[in-house]
Amino acid sequence: MSERFNLLSPEVRANPYPTYARMRRETPVCQVDPGGMWAVSRHDDVLRVLKDPQRFSSQGFRNVTNPPWLGGNPFADSMLVMDPPHHGRLRVLVQKAFGAAAMARLEPRVRELCREAVADLPRGRPVDMMQPFALRIPAAVISELLGLDPQHSPRLKHWADLLTGGVSTVRPEEEERKQRARDAVAEVRAWFGDVLDARAREPAGTDLLGELRQARVEGEALTKDELIAFMVLLLVGGIETVVHLLGSSLVVLREHPEVWAQLRADRSRIPAFLEEVLRYEPPLQAAPRLTTEDVEVGGVKLPKGASVLVLLGSATRDEAHFPDGDRFNLSRPGPQNLPFGHGIHFCLGAQLARMEGRLALEALLDAFSHLESGPEPMTWHRTLLVRGPATLPLVLNPA
Numbered sequence: 001m002s003e004r005f006n007l008l009s010p011e012v013r014a015n016p017y018p019t020y021a022r023m024r025r026e027t028p029v030c031q032v033d034p035g036g037m038w039a040v041s042r043h044d045d046v047l048r049v050l051k052d053p054q055r056f057s058s059q060g061f062r063n064v065t066n067p068p069w070l071g072g073n074p075f076a077d078s079m080l081v082m083d084p085p086h087h088g089r090l091r092v093l094v095q096k097a098f099g100a101a102a103m104a105r106l107e108p109r110v111r112e113l114c115r116e117a118v119a120d121l122p123r124g125r126p127v128d129m130m131q132p133f134a135l136r137i138p139a140a141v142i143s144e145l146l147g148l149d150p151q152h153s154p155r156l157k158h159w160a161d162l163l164t165g166g167v168s169t170v171r172p173e174e175e176e177r178k179q180r181a182r183d184a185v186a187e188v189r190a191w192f193g194d195v196l197d198a199r200a201r202e203p204a205g206t207d208l209l210g211e212l213r214q215a216r217v218e219g220e221a222l223t224k225d226e227l228i229a230f231m232v233l234l235l236v237g238g239i240e241t242v243v244h245l246l247g248s249s250l251v252v253l254r255e256h257p258e259v260w261a262q263l264r265a266d267r268s269r270i271p272a273f274l275e276e277v278l279r280y281e282p283p284l285q286a287a288p289r290l291t292t293e294d295v296e297v298g299g300v301k302l303p304k305g306a307s308v309l310v311l312l313g314s315a316t317r318d319e320a321h322f323p324d325g326d327r328f329n330l331s332r333p334g335p336q337n338l339p340f341g342h343g344i345h346f347c348l349g350a351q352l353a354r355m356e357g358r359l360a361l362e363a364l365l366d367a368f369s370h371l372e373s374g375p376e377p378m379t380w381h382r383t384l385l386v387r388g389p390a391t392l393p394l395v396l397n398p399a
Contacts, residue, residue: 006033007286007309013382016285017326020314029298034384037288037307038300043318045298046310047338049289056289056308103351106145111359113140118363123398126374128391129250130243137360138242141352142234145208148195156235157243159188192228208234234349242353244283244381244388245274246360251389252277252328254373259330264365274357275334279322282339285313285387312339313387369399 005019006012012019023030023041032039040046049056117136121127139153148156199213212222212230222230252273253260263269289308294301302308316338317325340350374393381390 004031004033005039007039008034008382008384010382013387014380016313016387017317020311020317021326023311024314024318029300029302032309035307037309038297038302039286039309039311040297041311041314041318042298043315043321043338046312046315049297049308049310050287055292055295057292058289100351103355106141106352107355107359109144110137110141110356111363113137113144114356114359114363117360118367121367121396123368123396126376126393126395128374128393130247130389130392133360133364134243134246134250134389134392135239137246138239138356141242141356142238145238146195146231146234147209155191157239159184159232159235188232189228192231193224195231196224196227237349238352240386241283241349242356244281244386245277245353245357247389247392248281248283248387249274249277249357249361250371250392250394251378252280254371254394256328257370259328260365260370262330263361264369267362267365269330270358270361271354272332272334273330273361274354276328276330276332277357278339279316279325279332279334280328281387282312282316283386283388284339286311286385288385309384364396367399368396371396 005023007016007019020041023039028042028045029038029040031037040049114137117133117140121129121132135153135157139156140150142148142156143150143153195209196213199209209227209231212227215221253263259273263273287310289310291302291304291306291308293304295304296302297308316322319325322332340353372395374395376391376393378392379390381388
């Protein structure tokens, strides 16, 4: 019997890419732990699954983020876990908030928030960059979009961590962790519900939440549950993804000082840098799906109702599409859209994430001549769906 890979083992979470490479070579579609999900690791197979919501339902997200013991999860009611036609109705309501015109209006404020965060960073002494930089910026942007007080950022990040990975790593016997997860889900539901109740008592706001409360498609408004689900989705997609994009960008710059020098000399290369970071260290490493019928993928027959895990982090290093894929290459052609999903579930916030990454790096490059590792080792988040630094001590030397 062939080896069964455990995608949550400490060794794999610390560096999943050698394991992904073995899977692509030896068993590109295979059952893995935890739970016996069918992992799909090759680029073409991943793309095929993501492009076929009829056979590979997004209900798989609901299964991973909403186990029976949890007692309900607002993330599991969002459009991320919906299939057509319900998915399309919600997407139409929210997609205009993330279009080019909206991004152009938002850019000056995001630039200001990035400069404020960078101005507060210590000079010439160690600092863990995750909280004051990688978290502060996207949390401030999402708070701005939803009209929330930025002081709630740590709480929002805690909930985002839980909903993207914490729930999926709880083992059946861990009753204390189960209870902490249930308590947090109750908190997030109640907190966002209170925010919506407060908005209902006020005139329509000019922020995204105010617009969504007023939006109509074919005469229908979003229900309260749908609004809560959208806020949770925005919390996860708008904070968690950008936190890990910024954190992984700093890891690459720490490991490749020549790239830092290239970006300082030519800011126009920042977008290409971010595209290669998205390929090299995609924040979203995996996306769950559920088969709706018997289906074959990569020569392997999967039964109806099978839990499938498409490995985006493997697909973006597949040597069949990305020669020398384990090497960071600033000149690699882009853009890299796969890290933001594909098809009907392509991330609405992709433009916003790219803008935040660009403006945050511009502010950092303006303020500092170079960066180096801090005295303590960095650590990685160890969750099933997302990847990024948990701690990242650096020393920033002023320009």
